[in-house]
Amino acid sequence: DAGVIQSPRHEVTEMGQEVTLRCKPISGHDYLFWYRQTMMRGLELLIYFNNNVPIDDSGMPEDRFSAKMPNASFSTLKIQPSEPRDSAVYFCASSLVAREQYFGPGTRLTVL
Amino acid sequence: AQSVSQHNHHVILSEAASLELGCNYSYGGTVNLFWYVQYPGQHLQLLLKYFSGDPLVKGIKGFEAEFIKSKFSFNLRKPSVQWSDTAEYFCAVNADSSASKIIFGSGTRLSIRP
Numbered sequence: 001d002a003g004v005i006q007s008p009r010h011e012v013t014e015m016g017q018e019v020t021l022r023c024k025p026i027s028g029h030d031y032l033f034w035y036r037q038t039m040m041r042g043l044e045l046l047i048y049f050n051n052n053v054p055i056d057d058s059g060m061p062e063d064r065f066s067a068k069m070p071n072a073s074f075s076t077l078k079i080q081p082s083e084p085r086d087s088a089v090y091f092c093a094s095s096l097v098a099r100e101q102y103f104g105p106g107t108r109l110t111v112l
Numbered sequence: 113a114q115s116v117s118q119h120n121h122h123v124i125l126s127e128a129a130s131l132e133l134g135c136n137y138s139y140g141g142t143v144n145l146f147w148y149v150q151y152p153g154q155h156l157q158l159l160l161k162y163f164s165g166d167p168l169v170k171g172i173k174g175f176e177a178e179f180i181k182s183k184f185s186f187n188l189r190k191p192s193v194q195w196s197d198t199a200e201y202f203c204a205v206n207a208d209s210s211a212s213k214i215i216f217g218s219g220t221r222l223s224i225r226p
Binding site for chain 1 (some may be wrong): 144146148154155156157160161211212213214216218219
């Protein structure tokens with residue numbers, strides 16, 4: 001298996017632009033997680049899905065952030081409009097129920 | 113609320129020294145426990161996991177961890193560290209067997225002097 005796939009690996013954009021991050025989980029995994037990592041705040045869970053349904057989005061910082069999982073093999077995290085404080089590394093992870101999570105390589109987002 | 117505490121924020125060791133990183137959690141029921149490692153510029157990778165059975169768990173790269181239920185602890189150990197072990201280490205707990213949400217500790221940065 002190729003593992004969790006994320007794209008793009010790096011994104012540089014200007015404040016106010018829309019940003020879409022993409023994730024393909026490991027085939028057969030029924031949980032998908034979106035995390036954000038910064039030096040200041042560490043690793044933060046933003047939202048997670050079970051069988052494509054959002055279960056807990058309490059970590060989503062504000063309405064500018066949205067996430068979807070239209071099918072078992074694809075999820076997006078969208079930021080609209082983006083702000084410089086959104087600059088971070090965004091990780092996607094997937095797992096089977098109550099098992100270990102497997103992380104993707106991350107997307108390094110820079111908002112100028 | 114469930115929480116995971118990693119008391120050491122930054123540990124500096126010389127090569128060949130022994131390592132022990134502390135991890136304590138707050139949940140009193142059945143737990144699944146994990147240690148993840150994040151090498152510089154990379155993503156989190158699973159080092160080892162505990163679900164049940166022998167409380168001494170062996171992981172990759174010579175790491176091991178011991179689950180001590182009475183102390184709510186899951187400390188990570190390695191008898192002799194190498195420069196390549198320089199990384200950030202995260203302890204994590206899943207306290208709900210019906211779900212997969214994992215609570216991560218704040219991480220311990222390990223620096224190894226060659």
